[in-house]
Amino acid sequence: MNKTDVLIIGAGPTGLFCAHQLGIIGLQCEIVDNLDKAGGQCIELYPDKPIYDIPAIPECTGEELTNNLLQQIKPFNIKFHLNERVEELKKIENRWHIKTSGNQEFDVSAIIIAGGVGSFEPRKFSVKECEKFEGSSLFYSIKDKTIFKDKTISIFGGGDSALDWAIELSNTSKVNLIHRRDGFSGAESSVQKVKALNDQGKLNLYTKYQMESVSGDNQISSLKIKHDEGKTKQLQSDYVLGFFGLIMQLGPILNWGLNINKKTVEVNTENFETNVDGIFAIGDICSYPGKLKLILSGFHEGALAARGCFRYARPDEKLRFEFSTTSKAAQERLGVKK
Amino acid sequence: MAKITYHTYNNKTQTIDVQNGLTVMEGAVQNDIPGIDADCGGGMACATCHVYVKEDWLGKLPTKEDGEEDMLDMAYEPKQNSRLSCQLIISDELDGLEVTIPEKQA
Numbered sequence: 161m162n163k164t165d166v167l168i169i170g171a172g173p174t175g176l177f178c179a180h181q182l183g184i185i186g187l188q189c190e191i192v193d194n195l196d197k198a199g200g201q202c203i204e205l206y207p208d209k210p211i212y213d214i215p216a217i218p219e220c221t222g223e224e225l226t227n228n229l230l231q232q233i234k235p236f237n238i239k240f241h242l243n244e245r246v247e248e249l250k251k252i253e254n255r256w257h258i259k260t261s262g263n264q265e266f267d268v269s270a271i272i273i274a275g276g277v278g279s280f281e282p283r284k285f286s287v288k289e290c291e292k293f294e295g296s297s298l299f300y301s302i303k304d305k306t307i308f309k310d311k312t313i314s315i316f317g318g319g320d321s322a323l324d325w326a327i328e329l330s331n332t333s334k335v336n337l338i339h340r341r342d343g344f345s346g347a348e349s350s351v352q353k354v355k356a357l358n359d360q361g362k363l364n365l366y367t368k369y370q371m372e373s374v375s376g377d378n379q380i381s382s383l384k385i386k387h388d389e390g391k392t393k394q395l396q397s398d399y400v401l402g403f404f405g406l407i408m409q410l411g412p413i414l415n416w417g418l419n420i421n422k423k424t425v426e427v428n429t430e431n432f433e434t435n436v437d438g439i440f441a442i443g444d445i446c447s448y449p450g451k452l453k454l455i456l457s458g459f460h461e462g463a464l465a466a467r468g469c470f471r472y473a474r475p476d477e478k479l480r481f482e483f484s485t486t487s488k489a490a491q492e493r494l495g496v497k498k
Numbered sequence: 499m500a501k502i503t504y505h506t507y508n509n510k511t512q513t514i515d516v517q518n519g520l521t522v523m524e525g526a527v528q529n530d531i532p533g534i535d536a537d538c539g540g541g542m543a544c545a546t547c548h549v550y551v552k553e554d555w556l557g558k559l560p561t562k563e564d565g566e567e568d569m570l571d572m573a574y575e576p577k578q579n580s581r582l583s584c585q586l587i588i589s590d591e592l593d594g595l596e597v598t599i600p601e602k603q604a
Binding site: 370406408 | 539541568572575
């Protein structure tokens with residue numbers, strides 16, 4: 161059981177800066193995120209793309225912003241729980257107990273949801289029968305590549321994951337790579353490699369094809385793919401892999417009794433608390449009149465939510481407003497006191 | 499101002515006056531048309547505003563940027579007439595445009 165003052169759900173820029181604001185007022189927090197690294201949408205969707213509207217930073221990339229925020233919260237030694245999704249929530253007396261997908265448990269005074277537009281989940285095939293084979297012979301990520309040795313694998317997608325796995329698995333397996341158009345979004349060097357492997361007969365590339373159906377008993381045995389112009393092709397296949405990127409889903413948060421409106425959580429603008437006492441929401445996931453989905457708004461929301469948590473974490477104390485420039489306590493917490 | 503017709507998956511059709519400068523996506527979101535979530539808020543970073551454009555409109559729309567085609571790879575059942583509605587900016591020329599929202603898009 162991890163006991164701390166506040167649990168932040170989401171390690172995007174808003175969650176990271178909120179951790180800073182908690183730290184500076186003397187509250188401890190831990191952060192849970194479903195991705196394998198901090199940064200949220202900044203790192204998952206646009207690590208190399210420039211951002212021009214962070215106050216006092218004329219231009220930075222999503223990755224630079226994330227790294228700077230991590231640097232800024234370093235003095236607080238915040239514990240991250242990555243690859244974990246929050247699942248269950250229970251109120252026990254005045255404290256919240258939370259359980260994650262990896263069976264981590266937390267006991268906290270307050271929760272701050274900084275979950276963006278939800279947790280990232282793999283985007284799936286639209287063909288209904290695919291569900292039946294998911295986890296046994298159809299996958300959206302690879303955990304153990306040894307199972308594919310000497311088998312026939314059909315890979316769908318045109319991004320880096322699809323191309324990289326097609327190249328790698330072609331060494332030990334028979335690989336079909338199927339993509340809906342001639343162009344690929346993955347790295348050009350990988351595209352060239354795939355085309356070369358196709359020319360050498362070490363891989364079969366099918367472009368302008370999409371999944372039509374899969375069949376088999378317990379395991380997939382074959383699938384049908386359909387060309388843009390209508391003709392179909394039957395492929396023998398032991399495994400199917402789909403790499404269509406990630407989709408964002410609100411997940412279990414929907415069942416927490418919060419007021420949800422169009423996939424966002426309603427909050428007040430005084431301290432960004434939701435309709436449930438002790439649960440706050442900040443960043444893209446919260447809504448209120450005038451809400452702007454900007455990173456800078458998330459920073460503001462996090463500063464106020466952090467202070468809102470104080471009365472739950474330290475019910476007998478009064479929080480005094482201080483500036484980091486002059487506060488001895490804040491500077492001690494930052495480890496910069498001279 | 500342009501009249502945009504949205505055909506939704508439940509076979510409902512809504513025609514809405516959308517102001518110039520907004521996008522086909524915003525016209526849908528502001529009028530609670532189901533199936534256009536626009537998770538990323540118009541940043542061409544998700545594919546949850548994907549629509550099928552009525553065939554005779556295809557040539558009259560602004561051409562796709564590279565990123566749009568890449569993102570459509572991620573959309574639910576993309577077709578030849580697929581577009582991201584966040585990239586279709588309303589002008590008088592789009593008056594009468596019809597789009598269909600894929601059956602399962604969430």
